[in-house]
Amino acid sequence: MMFLNKVASLFFTTTLILLGCLNTASAKLPVEVNGQALPSLADMLERITPAVVNISTENGSSGTPVKDPVYRHFFGKNVPTQPGKPIGTGSGIIIDADNGYVVTNAHVIENADKIIVTLKDKRQFYAQLIGKDLKADVAVIQIQPDRLTAMVVATGKPSRVGDFVVAIGNPYGLGQSVTSGIVSALGRTGLGIEDYEDFIQTDAPINPGNSGGALVNLRGELIGINTAILGGKSGGNVGIGFAIPADMIINITDQLVENGRVERGQLGIEIQDIRPALVKAFNLPDGQGALISGVVSLSPADKAGIQEGDIITRINGTTVTNSSNLKSIIGNLRMGSKVQMEYFRNGLIKKCVAEVGQVSAGKYREIGRKPVVESKPEIENASPWGSFEVDN
Numbered sequence: 001m002m003f004l005n006k007v008a009s010l011f012f013t014t015t016l017i018l019l020g021c022l023n024t025a026s027a028k029l030p031v032e033v034n035g036q037a038l039p040s041l042a043d044m045l046e047r048i049t050p051a052v053v054n055i056s057t058e059n060g061s062s063g064t065p066v067k068d069p070v071y072r073h074f075f076g077k078n079v080p081t082q083p084g085k086p087i088g089t090g091s092g093i094i095i096d097a098d099n100g101y102v103v104t105n106a107h108v109i110e111n112a113d114k115i116i117v118t119l120k121d122k123r124q125f126y127a128q129l130i131g132k133d134l135k136a137d138v139a140v141i142q143i144q145p146d147r148l149t150a151m152v153v154a155t156g157k158p159s160r161v162g163d164f165v166v167a168i169g170n171p172y173g174l175g176q177s178v179t180s181g182i183v184s185a186l187g188r189t190g191l192g193i194e195d196y197e198d199f200i201q202t203d204a205p206i207n208p209g210n211s212g213g214a215l216v217n218l219r220g221e222l223i224g225i226n227t228a229i230l231g232g233k234s235g236g237n238v239g240i241g242f243a244i245p246a247d248m249i250i251n252i253t254d255q256l257v258e259n260g261r262v263e264r265g266q267l268g269i270e271i272q273d274i275r276p277a278l279v280k281a282f283n284l285p286d287g288q289g290a291l292i293s294g295v296v297s298l299s300p301a302d303k304a305g306i307q308e309g310d311i312i313t314r315i316n317g318t319t320v321t322n323s324s325n326l327k328s329i330i331g332n333l334r335m336g337s338k339v340q341m342e343y344f345r346n347g348l349i350k351k352c353v354a355e356v357g358q359v360s361a362g363k364y365r366e367i368g369r370k371p372v373v374e375s376k377p378e379i380e381n382a383s384p385w386g387s388f389e390v391d392n
Helices: 002-027 042-051 246-259 276-281 323-331
Strands: 052-059 085-096 101-104 114-118 124-133 138-142 164-169 177-188 199-202 214-216 222-229 241-245 269-273 290-295 311-315 338-345 348-355
Touching: 042 052, 042 085, 042 164, 042 214, 052 101, 085 164, 085 222, 101 246, 124 246, 138 246, 164 222, 199 222, 222 246, 241 246, 269 323, 290 323, 311 323
Parallel strands: none
Antiparallel strands: 052 085, 052 114, 085 101, 101 138, 114 124, 124 138, 164 177, 164 214, 177 199, 199 241, 214 222, 222 241, 269 290, 290 311, 311 338, 338 348
């Protein structure tokens, strides 16, 4: 009994000490622990958040229903608009401070007559549309290049599942907001969100209004543009968000800036996924790859020696997981690009080189469709710089 009393007394004393420490800590948290600063993302965010902007849009047409950008992909709700009324909010990223180029999602500025960009320092500009690619949901707009900060893009630095990431955007129109998480998966395709998909999946909380915002690594480099969320009826975050990867963004934005449009090359093939029965029938080592179900005569694939029944397993050293993945890889290449292909035929791995280009005749499916060409539209009251509003 005496031993139990001593234990109880020791427990009571320890509890009082801990409560005292907690009270002291709540009164004034230490800046350092054991002489070392507490880990924080503050310095990195102070440096890069000026490159993330808020985007609002207006439609001057009466009676025109438009898709609300924040619900467009997974919820499909329509929002009726009135003349001169806001039709949506989203986010964007300054990628070229000298020229004022801002990249965002195409659905953020869809059907907009006016695009208003608000910087972190509260200055506002009217933007003009440089071009958009609806097939990949990327758009480039331009604002006055006045004291802007651009974000560094992490091209050539592939992300890995488990990497820590930070999402920055304009959720629910509240203004700039920051959340954190990890890369949950890479190369997500076949979701039916866009025609060309190669998404980064993240559990960093992404909510309506984050579309077009930045997904960055811990160095503050852009690795993707937040594009869509998977959620319930409320449309809020459930830990599954998708971002377009940086290499796809740069390829598309370069073409939009140069030509106001995107032209995608083709191989001239029909493709389908590898079903379990085909894995057994072809004696494949795994179920990855894309089955060639048709080849257009005299197409780039035909000239390279690809035949019906071949299974494409790798493109330029990248593993092909399924038909959607192959479509995205080829769709991200420019006309005239050389591709090194590995394919499975009669139990053997073979290699060839093809040059992607246009296919003028034949039957098309998947990759074999005509290249995506988006015209450069005009926006009312968006002439360069003269019509911009600046709040100092």
